[in-house]
Amino acid sequence: MAPIQDKNFLDFCGKSLIERQIELIKSACEGEIVIVYGSHNMDKVNMTASKYKNVSVVEQKNLDEGMCGAILACEKIIGKEPVLIFSGNDVVERHALELVLKDKDKQADSLIIGKKVNKYFPGGYLEVDKNGWIKNIIEKPDEGKEPSDMINLVVHLHKNSSALIANLKKVSSKNDDKYEVALLNMIKSGVKMKAIKYDGVWMPIKFPWHIHDAFRYFFSKEKKVISKKSIISKNAVIKGDVIICDNVKVMDGAFINGPCYIGEGSVIATNALVRESHIGNSCVIGFSTEVARSYLADNVWTHSNYIGDSIISSNVSFGAGTVTGNLRLDEKNILVDVNGKKFDTNTNKFGLICGKNVRFGINTSIMPGVRVYEDCFIGAGLVIPYDIPKKSYVKGKIELEIKENKSSADMKSRENIKKKL
């Protein structure tokens, strides 16, 4: 997800992903929620948890231990109660949780959501017998060799927590798949795990471009309100579904084409066009800017830009005339550099991924799929064709040739031009 920092705290329509997940669980069931988190953002997680009743936080010391480590980290809290394992990075509908929570089958020791897929997906497939009991979980089978149409989705209810924990402790895999290995061991030893097919929304937030889909999904669930504390000019045009928060100012000649979320205190200035985008709090979408299909966090400033199919973190500004390219000349899929390898985004429309605290100069051109990491200053009039590491100051080589001007600035032709205006 780099340079996007901690996706769990990405705000969607004024609420962070982690808050949305807590509220999802609370809407589906009662009981204690334990968030297992790494040390890096403990303050923020604790603050978030404290807003809710019955939500506690446990630190996972070694993140390499994956889900297994996470569950063992809260062994004492779980005790012997049934436990629902849920990954905060998967966006699902409440229904997915209800399917496992409300299942009455007393034979089942564990209930596992199998997300129905209609085409091949490189995930873990559930192999089931004719009664729906899981026999195996097959990671990334070759296409055509899938044992079912169900992907293992981490919405797992384990009634016998003690057995789960005992099995987790026994696994000695060196990979981060200890949890999955433990599940398989449990199946082998006779624990009955039932697959429940789920055909609803599932959006893993794994790559930055998933943020766009998540916005659209969360937006669709929100009530569409234009705050009475916002100022909408008579000469502005608003169409489609929009949420406009308190103290937003939409100026003369601004256009908003929904679905759009405009966060608190943001300004949509004269001749700006915002369409199908998420604008966080305290942003300024300046004169003659187009923001299309993009996610902007808080305090993003634009001015006569085109921001298309991009993800922009907070406290970023763009000088006038700076443009995010979002379509290759050959219109092929946009490739993003992931650990030195080109990764296909599976879309031919994708722009910039920008970390926080970045300043762009004027008239700069950013190529599709480029990542600019946090704390960078990018100069004026540049072409940025590759990723820029964090804390960079980027300039071009300026070589001006200054000669004597032997012509003079004539106004002759201008009277004719003006007559036609």
Place this chain on the structure above:
Amino acid sequence: MAPIQDKNFLDFCGKSLIERQIELIKSACEGEIVIVYGSHNMDKVNMTASKYKNVSVVEQKNLDEGMCGAILACEKIIGKEPVLIFSGNDVVERHALELVLKDKDKQADSLIIGKKVNKYFPGGYLEVDKNGWIKNIIEKPDEGKEPSDMINLVVHLHKNSSALIANLKKVSSKNDDKYEVALLNMIKSGVKMKAIKYDGVWMPIKFPWHIHDAFRYFFSKEKKVISKKSIISKNAVIKGDVIICDNVKVMDGAFINGPCYIGEGSVIATNALVRESHIGNSCVIGFSTEVARSYLADNVWTHSNYIGDSIISSNVSFGAGTVTGNLRLDEKNILVDVNGKKFDTNTNKFGLICGKNVRFGINTSIMPGVRVYEDCFIGAGLVIPYDIPKKSYVKGKIELEIKENKSSADMKSRENIKKKL
């Protein structure tokens, strides 16, 4: 005309030049029309001819033989019938054809249109006696030495086709002026050719910049209609004479200042301004683009561009921020490179001439009078100062200097800026 391909098939207001010429002739007279064409576009010519009654096509094998070769190629079809010779590259009024067709003077063997000129033009002048009989045709006399105010315009009616063909066969000039030489030989041998003065429209389509004039002329002849099948936003402003075809979409905040033709299925997007321009079919004039005094063929996509005084072939797109320069800094006439020599366009406002299937990146600057040939990709952030040959991929040299950023992105001053918005 390069990189404009086959001007005869340029569409003006939904109808190609060749169709317009066929219909012009049909409106002036009955009879058989023979189109003489080179082999390169035979399919298209045949398809066009097939739309009309009494129109046939003959291939001219050797285009170097010029008009003489063209006439001899259809010797058999002409037979002994009177023949009207007309050049498809000259835009004239129907009246020019009627002048020769309806002349009742039985003494005249041939009738030749003499286009009245008010100032010197480097063409073939008709020298006539006091009764109007042509004595000579003088090619490009020096200025001040013109024998009359009449230019030989290829609207020629020959009543005695056999004599014409016989004379054409006798001529042995090595130049492409065999037809003119044959006419002079006929005059010398006593054939009576009468000059008929014509004071109407005459526009040779010889250079790309002639396309602008042709558009204005053809547009002026068309009925001005806004299709009921178009969608015009309430917040769009349309002024002056316009033709808007079926399925056109004119979005909020778009401006169209006539004379303008907007072809079928084209979109004029928010904050775009189109003035005095021809927009072909299926074009998208994107957000905040200005198209001024330009000819766009089909499938041209713009996005936050300025396209001024330009000719753009079909399937061309411009990245955001890309600009066609159309005025020199010294405001002198725009020069175009024609076969390695600078050719004066006689106007100081002229932009880009672009072939088909071209893609421009973002924030690129194209200098006035540049030609970009077909099938090119032009990168981002470039300055294009000279012609680009076909099938080129053009990039700049990118040298970024990346240092450590020792400053940080301050938001201090922004609160003050925002207060004023």
Place this chain on the structure above:
Amino acid sequence: MAPIQDKNFLDFCGKSLIERQIELIKSACEGEIVIVYGSHNMDKVNMTASKYKNVSVVEQKNLDEGMCGAILACEKIIGKEPVLIFSGNDVVERHALELVLKDKDKQADSLIIGKKVNKYFPGGYLEVDKNGWIKNIIEKPDEGKEPSDMINLVVHLHKNSSALIANLKKVSSKNDDKYEVALLNMIKSGVKMKAIKYDGVWMPIKFPWHIHDAFRYFFSKEKKVISKKSIISKNAVIKGDVIICDNVKVMDGAFINGPCYIGEGSVIATNALVRESHIGNSCVIGFSTEVARSYLADNVWTHSNYIGDSIISSNVSFGAGTVTGNLRLDEKNILVDVNGKKFDTNTNKFGLICGKNVRFGINTSIMPGVRVYEDCFIGAGLVIPYDIPKKSYVKGKIELEIKENKSSADMKSRENIKKKL
């Protein structure tokens, strides 16, 4: 002030600074006005003076002699009459003049305006005794060591001109401070000079950025009128205080946010935004241009530009996409090069200072605080990071890499894009 030529002839709302100063004096008192001027602009000064009664002009041969030389240059005209010394470069309210002119204190030989300052200013402070008599004038004391809160402002009434002139002739300083030395000598010799505290407007016009303040001040004093001879489109939006002169054209979709002055014959085109700015006569603010907090003299042409916090002399044009940067990436104060040294403008929002007769190409980026001197041509697609001397022709180094294009321009994806428009 370079490259701004002769600030006295800068027009503010249709009237030059010098005219405004003459009219200020005339509104405060009767009597003869003598303008002392250098030889460089004598014609213009004489022409200006001739518009008024009782205004004459005297040439000061040696401008190095400063104020002393100026007063001595009009010794004969002054004779033995009381004389009011006033600097044309200080913008003050009429009240400042009235304070010295209407003072009835017969004991005072001279009356000196002491501008009240609320914080330290590096000027000449008046040291006074308890009765208000000036004992000394202390140039730039260290901060905290100011003898009073009164700055010596050159609004000085001397009743005994003969004494003043005699003293001026005696001073032998080699600096340009002879006038101040003479005043001190007079005080020492018993001439009674009274300080009169003045708490009104005082704006020295010393640096280009002072022009913005001067515009705002003069604008505030003018009657706000929209001429009936202007053409304001129904689809234009005008807000705040504006003055719009004869023959101005405000086109569809143009926005003017006051305070704004739009001079005679200027055009504000479609989608342009002018805010808090002075636009001189015969300017064209072209399509999609934003002019913010800027001073434009006459005949300035813009086209899809951002002109922010800038000072533009007459006969200047900007190609489409050219932008004046007006905020550093680090948001620190803008520095201007003054005689090779960086001078702090004390503001972090400052753009371009441009001399007259300059042409900018398309898509060029000008860094904040840059000065472009008169008679320059600046090419396309450049970044201008430093001052450009007069009569320069500035180009970049263009190195295009032209390879064979092995891709082709696909239209596949465009149908999908278009569906969404």
